[in-house]
Amino acid sequence: MLREVSQTHGGRSVPLNCLSLTGGFAQKPRLLVQDDDPAQKSYRSIRMRWADSMDIGVSSISPDVNLKFRNIPAFCAGIDLTPDRPMIDLSSLTFIEPSAVVYFGMFLRHFNSLGKFFDIAMPEDQKVRKYLSDQQFWERFNFRADMVIQEGRLRTFTPTTSPGDIIDIERSVDVAERVAAEVYQILDRHPQVGRIGEIVSELVDNFAIHSRGPLAAFAMQWYPRRKCAILSVGDCGIGIRHSLSRNPKYGHVAGGAHYAAAIEAFKPLVSGKLLGGGTGLTEVRMAVRELKGTVRLTTGDGFVEFHPRGAICGPVPFDLTGVQVEIEIPT
Amino acid sequence: MTILELTPITLTRRRGLDAFRALLVHLEREKDIDIELDEAVMLSMSFLDELIWRLAEANLLTRVAFVTRNAATRRKLGNIASERDVDVYVRRNGEARAASVPRISMPASMPRPQKS
Numbered sequence: 001m002l003r004e005v006s007q008t009h010g011g012r013s014v015p016l017n018c019l020s021l022t023g024g025f026a027q028k029p030r031l032l033v034q035d036d037d038p039a040q041k042s043y044r045s046i047r048m049r050w051a052d053s054m055d056i057g058v059s060s061i062s063p064d065v066n067l068k069f070r071n072i073p074a075f076c077a078g079i080d081l082t083p084d085r086p087m088i089d090l091s092s093l094t095f096i097e098p099s100a101v102v103y104f105g106m107f108l109r110h111f112n113s114l115g116k117f118f119d120i121a122m123p124e125d126q127k128v129r130k131y132l133s134d135q136q137f138w139e140r141f142n143f144r145a146d147m148v149i150q151e152g153r154l155r156t157f158t159p160t161t162s163p164g165d166i167i168d169i170e171r172s173v174d175v176a177e178r179v180a181a182e183v184y185q186i187l188d189r190h191p192q193v194g195r196i197g198e199i200v201s202e203l204v205d206n207f208a209i210h211s212r213g214p215l216a217a218f219a220m221q222w223y224p225r226r227k228c229a230i231l232s233v234g235d236c237g238i239g240i241r242h243s244l245s246r247n248p249k250y251g252h253v254a255g256g257a258h259y260a261a262a263i264e265a266f267k268p269l270v271s272g273k274l275l276g277g278g279t280g281l282t283e284v285r286m287a288v289r290e291l292k293g294t295v296r297l298t299t300g301d302g303f304v305e306f307h308p309r310g311a312i313c314g315p316v317p318f319d320l321t322g323v324q325v326e327i328e329i330p331t
Numbered sequence: 332m333t334i335l336e337l338t339p340i341t342l343t344r345r346r347g348l349d350a351f352r353a354l355l356v357h358l359e360r361e362k363d364i365d366i367e368l369d370e371a372v373m374l375s376m377s378f379l380d381e382l383i384w385r386l387a388e389a390n391l392l393t394r395v396a397f398v399t400r401n402a403a404t405r406r407k408l409g410n411i412a413s414e415r416d417v418d419v420y421v422r423r424n425g426e427a428r429a430a431s432v433p434r435i436s437m438p439a440s441m442p443r444p445q446k447s
Contacts, residue, residue, distance in 0.1 A: 177342045180373060195403070197373045201342040205377065209344075268414045268437040276344070276384060279414070282437050283376035283407070289438075290403070304442060311442035 065092045069099040069232070069296055069326040073303075076107050077317035085119050093123040096131070098219035099232035099326040101166060103298070105141035105217055110236040110321055112141075135166045140217075169204060169216040169233075176205035179218055183231075186220070192291055196231070196329065199287050202280040203233040203325055210272055211237025211322060222331065228293075229329050236322035240265045240299040243272040259302025259313045266304065284327070293329035332357070333367040334374075341371040347381025354382075358391055365422075365429075368399040376407050380415075383408075387417045396420040396429035409435035 067075055079088055096104070108118065120138075123129050132138070167182075169175055180201035187193045200218070207216045216235035223230065237243075241261035245254035250270065253261040264270055266285055271278030281297075285306050288295045294307040301319035305312050334341055337350040357364055368374060386392040399405060400423050412419040413434035422429040 173345060177340045177346070180342055184373065194373050198342065198375045201373065201375050202377060205343050263441045266441065268410075276381065279376045279380045279411075279437075283410075285438060286410070306442075313442040 065090075065094060067093065067096040067100040067104070069097060069103060069298075069324075072100040072103045073298060073301075073316040073318040073320065076104070076320065081111070081116070085117060087119045087121065089121040090123045090128075091121045093128050094125050096128060097230065098166060098221045099230055099234075099324075101132075101135065101137065102217045102219050102232045102234035103320070103324045105137070105166070106234045106236040106322055106324060107318075107320055108141040109215065113236070137166075140166065140168065165219070167218045169207065169218055171208050171211070171214055171216070173208070175208050176201045179204045183220065187229075190229075190331070192329070195287050195291060196229075199284050199327060200231060200233070202284050203231075203327075206280050206323070207233065207235045207237065210240075210243040211235045212243075213237030213322065224331075227331055229331050231327040231329070232325065234322065234324040236320070239321050240323055244270070246272045247274055257302055257315065258300030258319075259304055259315065262297055262299050262302055262304045263313055266306075284325075288327055288329065291329050293327060296326045296328075297323065299323045332364065333370045335370055337366070341378050342373055342375045344377045344381040347378040348385065350378070350382050351385040354386070354395070355389075355391075358394060363394050363396070365396045365398050367424075368397055368404055369401055369424075374404060374407075376410070379404075379407055380411050383411050383417065383419060384415055387415060392417055392419070396422055397432075398422055398424060400424055405432060406435060408432045410437050413437065 080086055111118070123132070167179070169179060180197040183200045184193055184197040187196060190196065204216070204218065207213070213235050216233060216237075219230075219232045221230050222228075239258070241253055241256070241258050244250045244261050244265055245252075250261075250264060250272070253264055265278075266281045268279060268282045269277030285295055289306065289308070292308050294305065296305045297303065298316055298320065300321065301315050301317075303313060303316050334350065337353040338346045340346050341350075354364070354366075383392060386395060397404075397408060397419065399408075399421065405421060408419045408421055409432050411417075412432055413436050418431040420429040421432040
């Protein structure tokens, strides 16, 4: 049976007001830093630039920061990357969804791989600190991915893996079926477990075949109050536009927007491979639609979202390499 | 035969290719083959598409009938038949004859750009 897994990783659920799906915050914007302390400037920079990101659903700034898949690109866009060691201020973080953790983890891994490391102001909220600690977030993401593999720190599935865990996925030929099998075992009594496993398999196999990156991350969380499960897969590989343009048939996407390439990839038989074509993302879209769920995908600075009432696409404020996907399925 | 006799795992294109290669051996000995699909706990579109595409490329698809009562599996077979422009033969358990599965187009409508 599925068990409730909260931000405290098995403890009590976080307050309902931290689970807002609307993306808006109740309180008015408030500038938290009033002095000119240089050490605080990057913090202010994050706040101010985040405040400008009205276009992706963050309607105002609040001292209670709730990071979700919808607003995490704006948060990353607000990080000042010009210093040698950029500052990331998470002190006001009160909630972070696993899919935002995956996106943020890919952000860190990408810049770590470029030799850029970060100073982090840790969350003051004890629940969030414990959640990130339980997920070994810093050990997992704040290192170069190739070093993580070499040093054997990669944390894969264990017998205690639960729906609330973040899982590292190392590229291999059978990784998709292994992850799908684990998901099947964890969700074994869910009525749609087979379909969910198939969706996971398609997404992880896309990473294994197309990303050219060594590592991805997978997360799964069940929200009893929202009556939904969220699955997330992220990588910091070459992304859809680059992958698709390797096939001369789709070479035209190389000069276009990331979201346009993503739309192309959702069409049947479209693939970066020269032979055979692909059906993975098309099937993910159809299967999620049958389950009355939602698919959200970001690649580069583009996003595509298919939800029960239609679809939207466009730019996001941050250009993160790779592909990040969030699947929300009613339970 | 069941699909699990061809491959123990029915996810991914790699396994679809494995199933195709295993099926070739049987097709050398038998004229037509029925493949029961419903024992697979997870049966992905990529797996089925790879198997059917390979069979079609080898001109062997007409010698294979897929047996299933599962509506989702029939939908996937219909999608593949439509996108690959091939006839995929399907029958339910107990039915004497296989029939070409109705073709079902995969979604063509795509979103227009806008802010999320």
